[in-house]
Amino acid sequence: MATIDEILRVERIETDIYRGPSYPSVLRRTFGGQVAGQALVSATRTVPAEFGVHSLHGYFLRPGDPDLPTVFLVDRIRDGRSFVTRRVTGVQNGEAIFSMSASFHVGTDEGIEHQDPMPDVIGPEDIKDRRDAASEEDRRLYSEWENFDIRIVPRDQLVLSKSLAAQQRVWFRYRHRLDDSHVSQVCVLAYMSDMTLLASAKSVHDDHVQSASLDHAMWFLRPFRADEWLLYDQTSPSAGHGRALTQGRIFDRQGRMVAAVVQEGLSRIIADPTVQGIPLRDEKPDETTS
Incomplete structure (x- = not known):
């Protein structure tokens, strides 16, 4: 790739x-x-x-x-x-x-400063590299992003909030060294931010869902490196009428909130369980508009 x-x-x-x-x-x-x-x-x-x-x-x-x-x-x-x-x-x-x-x-502007604290979570070293995962779904889908290290925190090891409808946490980074420019870091994170976020809406459902990004908003809050571990704290506050709203807060290992993301995506229930949320070329066509 x-x-x-x-x-x-x-x-x-x-x-x-x-x-x-x-x-x-x-x-x-x-x-x-x-x-x-x-x-x-x-x-x-x-x-x-x-x-x-x-x-x-x-x-x-x-x-x-x-x-x-x-x-x-x-x-x-x-x-x-x-x-x-x-x-x-x-x-x-x-x-x-x-x-x-x-x-x-x-x-160069100066002003007030505060942020939400980083949630308690196990470290990426305690989660198996999905590149080495045995499941066929992982091998097929994550072969597209073999240069990215994506580690979803197991649900049984999440500290969940009862006030949130759906939650997921993901450690991710680019596997290879990037140059030091601000442009490189933010553009790589913009690419990475579309990974896994819509899946947070499916984390509390067993239905087979057809997914596609509809829109994407992102704010870059503090300096960071996309080739070092970042925690993607993801929630989905609402889903209905075939759409799901998802939110993400991105933290570095020092606990600084470096970016925030909001995305709405298609979330249609599909009857055929062989159709994946992210359509691959060897699967049957769908009607997704994006």
């Missing part, structure tokens, strides 16, 4: 127009994190170096074809002294498949 450097290596083809590469994939649709990550890289190429991204809001409009590159059109919405705003549209075959707004902050 391609490295994250290769996946996020977008090509400039004209002023404010970029092209994200495609790579062989076991998925039938382009992975949402790939589209969001490439869109964010494209946006950062049009922003002065002293500005760092602090938030993004994206919508997955159509399913992407993993065999095709995606062209990203960047619109320079605003250039201010403290904040810069960009809008990015991802296009395949002349149709928009993704739309994103990203805001950048100069980063």
Whole structure:
């Protein structure tokens, strides 16, 4: 599989127009994190170096074809002294498949500071590497992300809150050393943030569910490294009418909250248990819109 450097290596083809590469994939649709990550890289190429991204809001409009590159059109919405705003549209075959707004902050402002504490959880070293897992589902799906170390905390080892409807915690990191730039770290985390989050909505259900990301919002709160262990504390406060709302707080090993994520996704109950939540190429087609 391609490295994250290769996946996020977008090509400039004209002023404010970029092209994200495609790579062989076991998925039938382009992975949402790939589209969001490439869109964010494209946006950062049009922003002065002293500005760092602090938030993004994206919508997955159509399913992407993993065999095709995606062209990203960047619109320079605003250039201010403290904040810069960009809008990015991802296009395949002349149709928009993704739309994103990203805001950048100069980063020199000072203000109040607080955060929620990191939840109590076992360390990643106490969880088996899913790359070595014996299940067929793990081997097929996680082969797509073999360069990422993803370790879901076993449910029987979670400290659960009775006030939350559905909960899941995941340790993750990129397996290889990344460069030190802010752009690399945030774009890799944007890619990673789409992994496993929708699964938190299914953690308290036995139903077979067809899943797909509908939208994705993310805030970058403090510096971090995506190639070091991060805890993804995930909850799903509500699910209904074929959609599930999910939330994630991302902490580093020192307990600092470095990012926050909110995502809504498709959560249709399906009768055929052979259809996976994330459709693979050797499974029967579905009607998912993203």
